[in-house]
Amino acid sequence: MSPIDSVSPEERELAPSTVALLTAIAQSTPPKAPPPAPSLELLVRYVGRAVSPEEAEAVDRAAGESDDVRSRLVNVWRTVKQLQRRPWAEVVRLSDEDSAESQIARAWMAVAARPAPSPREGLAELLRRGAEGARTALTVLRAAVSAEQFPRGGLYAGLSPALRAGAPRVLVEDERMGGELALDASPGHLELRARNPEAVEGRAAFVTLRGDANDVRLGSGVFHDGALRIETVDEALLAHGQLVVRFGDWPSQSEQPVLVFAVGDPPHVAEPFATLVETPQIVRGRLRMRVALDDSVPADGSGALRVDCALQPDDWQLLGEEVLAGRPPDPIEISFEAPGPEGPFDWPLRLHWRIL
Amino acid sequence: MSTVTPLPDETLRRFTGPDAGEAERAFDRLMRQTTPMLRSYLQWKIPVPDDREDVIQEVKQRLWRSRQRLEDRGMGGWWRYVKTTADRITIDYFRERSAAASLDDPEMGEIPDADLPDVDALVGVLVDRERLYRLADACWLGAPAPDHSRRLLAAKLFYVDGLPWSDVCEIVGRGSPDRRPPSRRELDDWLADQTVLAHLAYSSLYVSNDALTQRLLGLPAGDPESLERLARRAAEIAARDAEPDEAPPTENWTWPEIAAILWRFRHAMLLDQIVRLQACRLDLNELEQLFDRCRDLFPFSTTVVRLKESTKASPGAGDVLSGAKLWQRLVFQYFAADTLPHRDIHDRTAPAAEAVGYQLTLGMLNVWLSNGRLMKSLAKFAGREEQA
Numbered sequence: 091m092s093p094i095d096s097v098s099p100e101e102r103e104l105a106p107s108t109v110a111l112l113t114a115i116a117q118s119t120p121p122k123a124p125p126p127a128p129s130l131e132l133l134v135r136y137v138g139r140a141v142s143p144e145e146a147e148a149v150d151r152a153a154g155e156s157d158d159v160r161s162r163l164v165n166v167w168r169t170v171k172q173l174q175r176r177p178w179a180e181v182v183r184l185s186d187e188d189s190a191e192s193q194i195a196r197a198w199m200a201v202a203a204r205p206a207p208s209p210r211e212g213l214a215e216l217l218r219r220g221a222e223g224a225r226t227a228l229t230v231l232r233a234a235v236s237a238e239q240f241p242r243g244g245l246y247a248g249l250s251p252a253l254r255a256g257a258p259r260v261l262v263e264d265e266r267m268g269g270e271l272a273l274d275a276s277p278g279h280l281e282l283r284a285r286n287p288e289a290v291e292g293r294a295a296f297v298t299l300r301g302d303a304n305d306v307r308l309g310s311g312v313f314h315d316g317a318l319r320i321e322t323v324d325e326a327l328l329a330h331g332q333l334v335v336r337f338g339d340w341p342s343q344s345e346q347p348v349l350v351f352a353v354g355d356p357p358h359v360a361e362p363f364a365t366l367v368e369t370p371q372i373v374r375g376r377l378r379m380r381v382a383l384d385d386s387v388p389a390d391g392s393g394a395l396r397v398d399c400a401l402q403p404d405d406w407q408l409l410g411e412e413v414l415a416g417r418p419p420d421p422i423e424i425s426f427e428a429p430g431p432e433g434p435f436d437w438p439l440r441l442h443w444r445i446l
Numbered sequence: 447m448s449t450v451t452p453l454p455d456e457t458l459r460r461f462t463g464p465d466a467g468e469a470e471r472a473f474d475r476l477m478r479q480t481t482p483m484l485r486s487y488l489q490w491k492i493p494v495p496d497d498r499e500d501v502i503q504e505v506k507q508r509l510w511r512s513r514q515r516l517e518d519r520g521m522g523g524w525w526r527y528v529k530t531t532a533d534r535i536t537i538d539y540f541r542e543r544s545a546a547a548s549l550d551d552p553e554m555g556e557i558p559d560a561d562l563p564d565v566d567a568l569v570g571v572l573v574d575r576e577r578l579y580r581l582a583d584a585c586w587l588g589a590p591a592p593d594h595s596r597r598l599l600a601a602k603l604f605y606v607d608g609l610p611w612s613d614v615c616e617i618v619g620r621g622s623p624d625r626r627p628p629s630r631r632e633l634d635d636w637l638a639d640q641t642v643l644a645h646l647a648y649s650s651l652y653v654s655n656d657a658l659t660q661r662l663l664g665l666p667a668g669d670p671e672s673l674e675r676l677a678r679r680a681a682e683i684a685a686r687d688a689e690p691d692e693a694p695p696t697e698n699w700t701w702p703e704i705a706a707i708l709w710r711f712r713h714a715m716l717l718d719q720i721v722r723l724q725a726c727r728l729d730l731n732e733l734e735q736l737f738d739r740c741r742d743l744f745p746f747s748t749t750v751v752r753l754k755e756s757t758k759a760s761p762g763a764g765d766v767l768s769g770a771k772l773w774q775r776l777v778f779q780y781f782a783a784d785t786l787p788h789r790d791i792h793d794r795t796a797p798a799a800e801a802v803g804y805q806l807t808l809g810m811l812n813v814w815l816s817n818g819r820l821m822k823s824l825a826k827f828a829g830r831e832e833q834a
Contacts, residue, residue: 104818108561110553114487115572116782146621150595158668
């Protein structure tokens with residue numbers, strides 16, 4: 091078939107017989123069956139960061155090679171982003187319908203119901219930034235400083251998405267985060283500093299790192315002059331996990347911690363405004379929580395308490411909004427449909443207040 | 447689909463060794479690769495299928511009988527011996543029929559010793575398509591980074607789909623929990639990387655026989671089954687003498703045209719082969735006009751012009767598009783994977799190459815393919831990889 095004759099001998103790099111043999115071998119080798127196109131369920135898990143590295147690589151490859159797969163991936167990503175901004179109850183309702191969006195909603199529900207993994211970046215990153223001269227801090231709920239108000243837990247802090255996105259100053263300077271405790275992280279030590287030293291003076295606290303499997307004890311001590319310093323932090327231990335600060339002595343057994351971010355909004359709400367007064371529970375598919383609102387919640391206006399939960403460190407799912415007419419009794423009980431197993435809700439929650 | 451793996455030299459030693467049972471098993475393994483190669487090699491030399499199979503059986507018997515005289519010169523030497531045996535039996539076949547036409551075929555000469563290292567370097571690669579294409583990618587497009595697929599996806603989202611960089615970072619930051627979105631700077635580095643650009647251009651411009659046929663027939667790209675279904679229906683209709691009682695699935699083509707498009711572009715049949723088919727309802731003139739229309743619908747030039755426009759801000763992208771290596775990679779793929787004749791390869795590459803300033807002539811294709819320049823490049827590259 092190949093017009094080999096038309097090539098002059100001096101142009102040849104291989105003899106015609108050699109080319110003929112190699113061509114026959116190459117063209118006779120059966121092609122491997124192409125891998126099946128990624129399913130919708132796999133694309134949703136990819137978008138929800140719930141695939142293995144091998145599955146992620148397979149989706150990357152398929153979407154890189156095929157315009158069709160890539161178009162489906164972008165569509166799934168856009169739809170999931172919309173679903174994340176809709177109350178969970180709406181997502182559940184949508185999943186019962188018969189449409190392309192409802193198929194994605196069903197797959198998204200399965201992803202969202204998986205336990206949230208630990209943040210993929212840990213304190214080691216904070217320490218690294220500290221070494222580079224960037225001041226970093228973690229803040230925690232002010233009201234949770236009163237350990238008595240938090241009978242089953244303690245005081246918890248987690249790495250904020252904003253911090254991980256490379257904007258640590260936001261946390262340090264943004265008064266809306268207004269935590270009672272700030273964490274200064276530097277190579278070799280951690281320092282917890284209270285904005286109100288009197289509230290913590292003389293109190294014992296211990297710090298653990300909640301890892302994938304176990305809590306790692308980082309250290310403990312007593313607050314003095316509003317600060318608690320923990321020396322010789324082993325960076326290698328801090329690659330992953332959530333920092334947990336508890337008041338009191340080391341517990342006899344580990345409890346399920348609750349990681350809470352509190353953000354006031356609009357900006358004039360300078361202080362954290364909400365306290366979880368007991369560990370949230372999922373009961374019959376609904377997340378139930380008791381929340382104490384402080385005086386910063388306007389007494390005369392209507393507003394809404396908006397609750398998101400973190401499915402992944404940077405991924406939030408809106409659970410719903412509770413409309414509050416006038417000054418609510420304190421504490422209030424609110425509930426939303428929510429993903430996850432029955433029992434204590436141990437995923438990160440973000441409480442978000444806004445004026446309607 | 448059977449899985450073919452390169453045969454180790456051990457198989458050859460067993461085949462030529464004293465243990466008859468082991469030799470038989472080794473022979474079976476050798477024949478699993480050798481028989482398809484013989485069919486491919488003899489396809490054009492002996493067009494009558496039954497005669498061809500007779501020759502192949504004779505080659506096998508002679509290989510078995512001469513096994514203990516076979517000199518162990520590695521797999522390259524084995525393949526040379528197979529080809530020489532096939533050539534001799536083919537010559538006998540022509541002599542018996544007093545047909546001298548193919549006796550002076552230059553392809554049927556002895557493989558020179560000087561070429562054996564190249565044969566050795568390539569035979570293990572050629573029998574594993576995945577490895578072959580990976581090697582060809584690295585040879586002509588550049589060695590990919592460990593996270594190459596992710597980078598290529600980012601480049602496609604940015605350059606082909608036109609997504610803003612923030613969306614691209616967010617999408618490729620997903621996947622497994624340990625992934626981080628790339629920073630803007632990282633993404634910029636990926637998008638300017640010559641290897642990423644070369645792979646981007648190649649994967650945008652390479653369109654397999656099936657994919658091209660799907661496009662020409664207006665079938666959905668993500669549904670390969672639709673092509674299968676249409677091909678079955680077109681074959682049924684073409685086999686009947688009567689006029690089809692159903693309308694074709696597209697307004698653009700009649701049933702005879704659909705059948706001809708499938709023969710020409712899916713199965714890479716030549717015009718003169720198609721016109722001789724009993725099932726073909728179109729005459730030569732109609733077929734020529736039909737295939738001209740199809741060529742006008744080829745996506746290659748449009749794709750490369752769009753790519754040139756979308757990557758113009760990236761320094762070096764122009765060099766990638768107008769460089770020989772991209773076009774050599776495409777030519778090799780159409781040749782090795784789609785078994786296209788030179789003219790068809792030219793149709794799918796030359797107009798697009800010209801649109802970005804690269805002249806690709808039939809003469810160049812001839813040098814690249816027929817005198818083994820591409821094979822030689824690949825063999826050298828495989829040898830260097832082996833050493834590395």
